[in-house]
Amino acid sequence: MAELxxxxxxxxVLAYALAMLGFAADxxxxxxxxxxxVAESGQLLVGGGGPPxxxxxxxxxxxxxxxxxxxALTLVGWLVxxxxxxxxxxxxxxxxxGNMYEFSxxxxxxxxxxxxxxxxxxxxxxxxxxxxxxxxxLYLGLAGTVLYTAxxxxxxxxxxxxxxxxxxxAVTASGAFLLSGVIALLYLLRARFDERTDVGEAVRFPVSxxxxxxxxxxxxxxxxxxxxxxxxxxxxxxxxxxxWAEAAWxxxxxxxxxxTWSFITWVLYAGYLHARATAGWKGRKAAWVAVAAAxxxxxxxxxxxxxxxxxxxxx
Amino acid sequence: MTTTSDVEGAAVRLSTAxxxxxxxxxxxxxxxxxxxxxxxxxxxxxxLLLFLLALGAVPGGFLPQRSLNPVQVQQYxxxxxxxxxxLDRLSLFExxxxxxxxxxxxxxxxxxxxxxxxxxRLHTRALRKPPPHAPANLSRLPxxxxxxxxxxxxxxxxxxxxxxxxxxxxxxxxxxxxxxGYLRETGNLVFHVSLVLLLVGIAVGQFFGxxxxxxxxxxxxxxxxxxxxxxxxxxxxxxxxxxxxLNFGLDDFRATYGADGKARTFDAKVHYSPNADAAPRPxxxxxxxxxxVGAAKVYLIGHGYxxxxxxxxxxxxxxxxxxxxxxxxxxxxxxxxxxxxxxYETRGRQLAFEGAFTPxxxxxxxxxRVGSAHPAVQDPALTIVGYAGNLGLDSGVPQSVYSLxxxxxxxxxxxxxxxxxxxxxxxLPGGGSIAFAGITEWSTFQVTxxxxxxxxxxxxVGIVGGLCLSLFVRRRRMWVRARAAGEALTVVEVxxxxxxDPDAFAAEFDEIVGRLRDAVPEPATATTDRGDAATxxx
Ligand code: HEM
Numbered sequence: 001m002a003e004l005x006x007x008x009x010x011x012x013v014l015a016y017a018l019a020m021l022g023f024a025a026d027x028x029x030x031x032x033x034x035x036x037x038v039a040e041s042g043q044l045l046v047g048g049g050g051p052p053x054x055x056x057x058x059x060x061x062x063x064x065x066x067x068x069x070x071x072a073l074t075l076v077g078w079l080v081x082x083x084x085x086x087x088x089x090x091x092x093x094x095x096x097x098g099n100m101y102e103f104s105x106x107x108x109x110x111x112x113x114x115x116x117x118x119x120x121x122x123x124x125x126x127x128x129x130x131x132x133x134x135x136x137x138l139y140l141g142l143a144g145t146v147l148y149t150a151x152x153x154x155x156x157x158x159x160x161x162x163x164x165x166x167x168x169x170a171v172t173a174s175g176a177f178l179l180s181g182v183i184a185l186l187y188l189l190r191a192r193f194d195e196r197t198d199v200g201e202a203v204r205f206p207v208s209x210x211x212x213x214x215x216x217x218x219x220x221x222x223x224x225x226x227x228x229x230x231x232x233x234x235x236x237x238x239x240x241x242x243x244w245a246e247a248a249w250x251x252x253x254x255x256x257x258x259x260t261w262s263f264i265t266w267v268l269y270a271g272y273l274h275a276r277a278t279a280g281w282k283g284r285k286a287a288w289v290a291v292a293a294a295x296x297x298x299x300x301x302x303x304x305x306x307x308x309x310x311x312x313x314x315x
Numbered sequence: 316m317t318t319t320s321d322v323e324g325a326a327v328r329l330s331t332a333x334x335x336x337x338x339x340x341x342x343x344x345x346x347x348x349x350x351x352x353x354x355x356x357x358x359x360x361x362x363l364l365l366f367l368l369a370l371g372a373v374p375g376g377f378l379p380q381r382s383l384n385p386v387q388v389q390q391y392x393x394x395x396x397x398x399x400x401x402l403d404r405l406s407l408f409e410x411x412x413x414x415x416x417x418x419x420x421x422x423x424x425x426x427x428x429x430x431x432x433x434x435x436r437l438h439t440r441a442l443r444k445p446p447p448h449a450p451a452n453l454s455r456l457p458x459x460x461x462x463x464x465x466x467x468x469x470x471x472x473x474x475x476x477x478x479x480x481x482x483x484x485x486x487x488x489x490x491x492x493x494x495x496g497y498l499r500e501t502g503n504l505v506f507h508v509s510l511v512l513l514l515v516g517i518a519v520g521q522f523f524g525x526x527x528x529x530x531x532x533x534x535x536x537x538x539x540x541x542x543x544x545x546x547x548x549x550x551x552x553x554x555x556x557x558x559x560x561l562n563f564g565l566d567d568f569r570a571t572y573g574a575d576g577k578a579r580t581f582d583a584k585v586h587y588s589p590n591a592d593a594a595p596r597p598x599x600x601x602x603x604x605x606x607x608v609g610a611a612k613v614y615l616i617g618h619g620y621x622x623x624x625x626x627x628x629x630x631x632x633x634x635x636x637x638x639x640x641x642x643x644x645x646x647x648x649x650x651x652x653x654x655x656x657x658x659y660e661t662r663g664r665q666l667a668f669e670g671a672f673t674p675x676x677x678x679x680x681x682x683x684r685v686g687s688a689h690p691a692v693q694d695p696a697l698t699i700v701g702y703a704g705n706l707g708l709d710s711g712v713p714q715s716v717y718s719l720x721x722x723x724x725x726x727x728x729x730x731x732x733x734x735x736x737x738x739x740x741x742x743l744p745g746g747g748s749i750a751f752a753g754i755t756e757w758s759t760f761q762v763t764x765x766x767x768x769x770x771x772x773x774x775x776v777g778i779v780g781g782l783c784l785s786l787f788v789r790r791r792r793m794w795v796r797a798r799a800a801g802e803a804l805t806v807v808e809v810x811x812x813x814x815x816d817p818d819a820f821a822a823e824f825d826e827i828v829g830r831l832r833d834a835v836p837e838p839a840t841a842t843t844d845r846g847d848a849a850t851x852x853x
Contacts, residue, residue: 123818160603221818232782239775248603250526250614250761252771253517255411256383260376267369271362278358296369304376 001091006144008084009105013140015077016112016133022070023129027212029064067126071119074129078116081109097167100305103174104143108136110175111182114226124183124222125214131186132179139178162244169237174297176230177269180223181294184287187219191284220283223290224276231269238262261300268293355422356429364423371419375410378402382409424514431507438500445485446492449794453810456794457817458824460809464835468797468805474834475795478827482793490796495789502784509777516774519767522552526764532621532757534639536564539611539762559611559764563587564595568618568756576649576689583615583758600760610764617759619645619652622672622697622751626658629746634661640755643672644717649687650674654697655717657706665706667719668749670699670732678734685734697751698734701727701743789813791820793827807835 085106089096097106115132118124193210196203203210213219241262246252253259272289275281354360379387388408392399406413453459464471468489475491476484482493527544531537539561541547567584581602586595589608600606606613621640628634635658643652651673658666675689676696685698702724707714714720733741740750791813800806809828813820 162603221816225816228786232779232786235782236779239779242775243772244603246768247605248614250605250612250616250763251765252768254383255375255380257376260372264369264372264376267365267372271365271369274358274362274365278362280359281362299376 001087005084005087005091008080008087009140009144012077012081012084013137013144015073015080016140017137019070019073019077020130020133020137022066022073023126023133026064026067026070027127027130029066067129070129071126074112074116074133078109078112081105081112085109095164095168097171098163099147099149100301101143101147101149103167103171103301104139104147106171107175107178108140108143110172111179112136114176114179114229118222118226123225124218127212128183128186128214131213132182135178135182160244160247162240162247166237166240166244169233169240173230173234173237174301176226177234177265177294177297180226180230181291181297183219183223183226184290184294186213187216187223187287188284188291189213190216190219191287220287223287227269227272227290231273234266234269238266257304258300261296261304265293265296265300268296352429355426358430361423361426361430364419364426367419368423371410371416374402374407378407378410380408380410382412420514424511427507428511431504431511434500434507435504438497438504441500442497446483446494446792448487449490449492449796450810453794453796453808456810456812458811458821460824460828462807462832462835462837463800464805464807464837465803466805466835468799471797471805471807471835472795475797475831478831478834479793479795489798490794493793493795495791497790498784499788499790500785502781502786502788504781505777506781506785509774509781512777513771513774516767516770516772519770520550520765521767522550523557524550524763524765524767525553525558526761528616528759528761530617530642530757530759531563531565532639532642533565533568533755536562537760538562544762545759557764559609560590561587561608561611561613561762562591562595563606563613565758566597568758570618570690570756572689572691578690581615581618583618583760587613600758610766612763614761614763615758616761619643619757620650620672620674620692621755621757622654622656623753623755624656624668624697625750625752626656626666627748628661628663630662632662634658634666634747636752638753638755640753642757646671647687648690650690651685651687653717654699655719656699657708657716657719659706659708664703666743666747666749667702667706667724668699669702669719670697672697672754674754676734692754695754696734696736698732699741699749700730700732701741701749703727703743703745789816789820791823793824795831807831 085096085102088102088105092098096102111132115128119126119128189207190210190213193203193207193213194216196207214222241259242252245254245259268289272286272293275286275289379391381388391408392403395402402408406415410416450456454461466474472486472489472491476486479491479493482495483497484491484493525547526549527541527547529537529544537543539558541549541555541558563585564587565583565585569580569582569584571579573579583600585598585600585606587598587606587608588595598606600613600615602615605615619642621642623638623640624635625633626635635656641654641656643654645652651671654668654670654672656668658668671685673685673687673696674691675687675693676685677688678685685696702719702721704725705723707720707723710720727744735741735749735751737751737753740748742748791811793809793811796808796810798806798808809824809831811820811824
């Protein structure tokens with residue numbers, strides 16, 4: 001069963017990687033046709049000797065064959081990924097989030113789920129796919145190689161029903177936060193692209209990628225929607241962790257490195273939500289806060305687990 | 316969004332965010348104070364303080380902390396002789412007790428309270444007030460629609476009023492105003508108030524709480540009194556009289572391990588009674604499964620081995636035979652444990668033994684050093700050096716039971732260690748003997764009383780509940796205006812706005828407008844163009 005889970009994860013990563021290529025091909029072809037159609041309609045501007053500028057603010061975005069195939073591959077990958085997580089749980093005879101490898105796989109599953117939900121709800125366009133799949137593939141690749149741990153039972157402190165609740169919430173929130181971090185970075189890219197092209201400046205890679213991204217406004221809103229979902233879940237995870245710590249160690253909070261970094265992450269996301277409501281902080285500054293918060297989350301999970309000794313050093 | 320002052324006015328009143336601090340003309344003596352206060356309770360300050368709080372916690376997440384692991388701090392200080400004193404002066408080894416950290420969170424909470432009080436007042440007022448008057452030009456709102464109908468003005472407005480059933484509505488002469496989602500702000504306030512409550516709960520625990528640890532050997536018991544603890548951390552306002560009456564005895568401790576030596580289960584079987592009269596009741600204290608007695612909880616936090624030795628003097632007289640044994644302190648994950656055995660009730664010279672207990676003994680063939688290969692008792696041995704002389708207990712200086720004062724002791728055999736298996740005996744030079752008779756186990760228990768815990772839990776529920784309301788409920792406003800425009804012709808205008816999630820509001824708006832249009836049909840000969848239906852600008 002454990003081998004089946006590993007093979008399924010491999011297949012899922014393969015499907016995601018192919019989907020990424022599909023999304024990229026779709027974006028590339030769409031860009032070509034769009035420039036062409038705009039050029040045909042005579043709306044091409046040539047600004048101050050610079051490159052041609054698109055004046056069409058909201059070009060029609062239809063998904064091409066490659067995009068449809070990529071979406072299908074993502075769905076297939078998602079199903080196989082679900083299978084991998086479930087069989088892992090059966091193999092270990094417990095919830096499948098007991099070590100860093102399992103946690104990473106489950107968090108990536110949440111991120112892909114979040115992306116699929118955003119697309120299904122029409123919050124973002126499929127053109128985001130390539131940019132979401134790239135980190136997912138890298139992340140799962142790292143999880144499957146560097147962090148890989150064989151399926152086994154848990155140490156006594158982890159053996160509690162609170163682990164199911166606490167870690168399930170932490171995985172869900174982490175997956176969503178990582179997704180929002182990617183979206184916030186893409187927003188910053190797109191905003192930079194808009195800023196440059198608005199004044200007719202030439203854009204180079206990677207800012208030129210902004211051309212195939214959804215509009216800055218929709219990226220900003222998507223990042224917010226994902227964080228607004230994840231923040232209460234994370235809050236709940238931290239509280240459930242405190243309740244578990246109270247049962248296991250006799251205190252609900254002790255500034256253990258893991259607790260400290262969860263707190264930092266929480267405060268930064270609270271900062272993000274405040275920033276969005278504060279004049280002068282909306283938009284780019286808020287997006288940077290979201291990126292910093294996602295970085296704190298990564299420190300919380302990976303740096304603390306691997307390099308810092310504390311009560312949570314178990315995996 | 317359109318940014319007419321009209322729209323801004325309508326939108327701003329949807330939020331109770333503190334108004335930005337503008338330049339102010341100080342008129343009286345109190346003006347600077349008031350200005351500072353407004354600055355402190357502004358959203359920008361809250362944001363800044365939140366960032367400072369996160370930033371301040373960072374060294375606590377990287378550097379070793381005294382409250383958690385003083386030994387690690389010592390090691391760090393030894394390794395960084397120049398850097399460490401500077402860090403120490405900045406309290407970076409005890410960040411969460413540092414004055415500057417307290418300053419940040421206290422300022423944040425002052426700012427929070429200063430911000431909450433007017434917000435609560437505003438919100439309770441808003442809860443009682445009808446929705447505001449319609450802005451002059453509804454078509455400039457983010458969502459708007461316009462059509463004509465043959466129904467008279469009054470009837471249109473009555474219909475609109477009744478269609479907006481789950482909204483709070485108000486009828487004006489020419490318009491209906493409607494508002495929904497007051498729970499958003501209620502949730503937001505509950506969330507922020509709960510943050511303050513959480514701080515209160517933590518503070519109560521810090522002041523009136525108690526934490527103590529005690530080592531109990533199998534076969535021994537513990538009675539809850541300050542004097543019986545090995546280590547205590549009482550809160551500043553804790554009184555001994557608040558200690559919960561409690562007695563318990565450790566009957567049996569059991570740990571199970573996997574082949575890799577990793578622990579699987581810990582289980583301390585105890586008998587406990589809340590008072591001397593009550594019959595003792597059995598309980599299994601395990602990790603994640605503490606014992607509750609009144610306001611106290613008893614946790615299992617550690618374990619180790621006792622060695623039972625029988626020490627005889629020259630004349631064969633038994634000087635030490637304590638069947639519960641002498642506790643040995645574990646030094647590594649495989650339970651190589653150090654033991655100190657003092658024999659002071661002797662008729663001749665006093666005796667002492669120092670060495671290591673190894674539950675699964677392995678010996679390096681070259682160095683002859685012993686170690687332990689597994690934490691469970693599989694091949695136990697006691698490797699000790701013996702001493703004779705004066706233990707120095709009469710000097711009046713208190714001694715730890717875990718260390719020897721060797722100034723007036725002489726080692727047997729020049730300090731060569733002897734390895735004893737179970738049942739084995741070492742005949743001491745000059746008479747007398749020590750025999751390794753058996754092994755028992757001990758556990759350490761932590762007893763805690765935290766009277767602030769209940770408050771913190773209530774606060775936690777408020778935090779999560781308030782947050783969900785505040786993030787998922789949408790506050791929105793709509794207005795329907797009807798105006799007579801000639802004979803049997805009424806112009807209906809609808810406008811609406813939401814401060815959050817305009818996409819979701821757009822869909823809701825379109826649906827409401829759709830239903831209204833069905834109820835308020837256009838005249839058969841309508842000249843309105845359908846293209847001017849619901850529009851959405853963003
Ligand atoms: C103790 C630290 C604080 C934390 C952890 C915190 C956290 C949060 C969070 C998570 C939100 C998002 C909820 C939402 O969007 O409705 C929020 C909103 C808000 N907070 Fe705080 N807050 C803190 C202190 C403050 C202070 C000091 C103020 C006053 C200046 C304040 C004023 C507000 C306001 C007005 C909103 C609503 C923003 C809006 O209208 O969308 N908060 N806070």
